[in-house]
Amino acid sequence: MSIQTALAGKSAVVTGASSGIGRAIAERLGAEGVFVVLAGRDRAALEQSVAIIESAGGRAAIVVADIREASSVQNLIDTAVATTGQLDIFVNNAGVAFMGAVLDGEPEGWKMMLDTNVLALLIGCQAAVRAMREKGNHGHIVNISSVAAANPESGVYGATKHAVNVITNTLRQELLEDPIQVTSIMPGLVATNIGRNVDVAVLEGLVAMSGIDVEVAAGERLPDDVLESAQEALSDFMIKPEDVADAVCFALTRPGRVHIPEIVIRPNKDFDL
């Protein structure tokens, strides 16, 4: 039996769907009956999510890509259009974080953040609007920003998220005559692998709170059960990726006359890792 929801039959692209928030959004959209193109660099993780979506009666496809390649972003959109005939939803979620003082930062980390968090998002927005305009259908672009965008002293990572909000607001003005909506989602701390590039000692602290004994390596993901247990242990300070997926679904399911420009979603208390 086909899935009957407000979003059923639509098609979506989700970048960074191999982990954390993007994975939760992709699986949620799949459960809502949306055909989802999941993009990321980790094929095995993407395949796991497709299996979950398909076992619940949904449809999905994988594109393994590094979105810092401009052509790969266009390819994501082409895949959604080729399969379903149109693109309804584009979620710019992929992101990386290299935290720390500006004076101590490395250009390599800055470049990775600017290329992934800003440039790929810009290219994605432009390509998604072109595809939506060509098909003349209603569309919705969701950009995953951060509460760091509300803090003027949030370093280079925060600067990339300020850029995301400026791009989102500008795009909204440029699209006033189009049936295309643009929403910025600004999460606080979420239990994901975004911290994979922070100091190993911080990650070891997180693992200790989970009560699970695993080795931590710089740049590597933590197992899902560690993140889930750490989130439970710190539930006042850290929300779940599924909570952000809920916010995305809320924005996507409003009637056409209602535009949600931004949603801030954060835990009850701020936690300084």
Ligand SMILES: NC(=O)c1ccc[n+]([C@@H]2O[C@H](COP(=O)([O-])OP(=O)(O)OC[C@H]3O[C@@H](n4cnc5c(N)ncnc54)[C@H](OP(=O)(O)O)[C@@H]3O)[C@@H](O)[C@H]2O)c1
């Ligand atoms: N977690 C938080 O506390 C938090 C708070 C506010 C905002 N955010 C934002 O939420 C978004 C998702 O992050 P997350 O927390 O879910 O972290 P995550 O678990 O590390 O997931 C990041 C995703 O981005 C993908 N990605 C990174 N660079 C990529 C590239 N060059 N090409 C393709 N995919 C790439 C990763 O794919 P691979 O693993 O396959 O490389 C992964 O799927 C980011 O934009 C982040 O800034 C997170």
